[in-house]
Amino acid sequence: MIELSIAGSVAEIVLNAPGKLNALDEAGLGELEAAYGEAAAAVATGEVRALLLRGEGRAFCAGRDIAGVDGANDDARTYLEGLLTPLLRKMSTFPAPTFAAAQGACLGVGLGLLIATDVVYVADNAKIGSPFGNLGATLDSGGHWLFTERLGAHRTLDLIYSSELMSGADAVAAGLFSRAMPVDGLLDFIRAAAAKAATGPTTAFNASKTLVAQIRDQRLGLWDAVERENEAQVALSKTADYAEGFAAFTDKRKPDFTGK
Template sequence: MIELTIADGLAEIVLNAPEKLNSLNEAALGELGAAYDDAAAAAAAGSVRALLLHGTGRAFCAGRDIAGVDGANDDARGYLEGLLTPLLRKMSSFPAPTFAAAQGACLGVGLGLLIATDVVYVAENAKIGSPFGNLGATLDSGGHWLFTERLGAHRTLDLIYSSELISGAEAVAAGLFSRAKPAGELLEFTRAAAARAATGPTQAFNASKALVAEIRDQRLGLWDAVVRENGAQVALSATADYAEGFAAFTAKRKPEFTGR
């Protein structure tokens, strides 16, 4: 159900099981991880400089595929710690800018895939929240972190206790994700953004990606962040794209970045 294509510096990974709303079982998680591995290898070789993740049909990803799962004997630890969390870490550390276009249901694992992506654009009518109370379970895949960080404790627990789903437009207004678009425009808008990033200064983008993660995870203060920015800039000053950017600015032309 996982498809990977690479063209013009852009890797596209597609969740293609619309008949089950792109829900993911153990095998599908393995396929998705392998697709990210292949795309990362292409990035290391210089042929991938951005990545786009999206799903086909009415939903981005409705969560875990629990068809045939016996709740009384479910290996939740094996699924979450053995499969899902390593995948999300792999996605988060992908060595190039990553984008996601998300329509319809973005729940559970589906929400986790978005949390692990750099830039997320959602359809205005996307559905986001925590319906886990209906299963006697709790929100996973990093959802508690996302909601608490962006919405605060009270709104987070309201969503969890009520199992209420909010729209993509509401999610963007609340600061959960970057932009909301009409469903019919979403994929092409996101693909265009990813394609632009694929022609940009990849090493500079990766430096910013690492800095943002460090500021978020280590709660850096202003001057600690400045020290790290200075180090990143010094390292970038030795790259070909840095030289090209300055030369293009001086010549008043568009830079032609190579990712090196």
């Protein structure tokens, strides 16, 4: 159900099980991790410089595929800690800019996939929230962190207790994700954004990706963050893209970045 293609320096990974709203079982998580591994290997060779994740059909990902799961004997630890969390970590540290296009249901595991992606554009009709109360379960895949960080504790618990879902437009207005737009234009827009990033200084982009993660996870203060920025800039000053950027500015031309 997971498809990977590479064109124009952009890897595109597709969740292609629209009949079950791209819900992911253990096998699907394994396929998705393998696809990210293959795409990362292509980054190492210079074939890939950006990645796009999307879901086929009317939903991005409705979460875990629980068809046939016996709730009384479910091995949630193996699914979450053994399979899902390693995948989300791999996604969040992917060695190039990553983008996700999300429409329809973006729930549970689907929400986690978005949290682990650098830039998320959602359709106005996206559905985001925590319907887990209907299952006697709790929000997972990093959802508590995202909602508490961006919405605050009260709104987070309101969403959890009510099981109400936010639209994509409301989620962007609340600061959960970057942009919302009509579903008909979403894929073309995000493909263009990924293609543009792939022609940029991707080594510098990766430095920013690391800095943002450090600021988020280590709660860096201003001057600690400035120190990390300085270190990153010194390292980048020794790259070919840095030299090319300055030369292009001086020559009043468009830079030709290679990601090196």
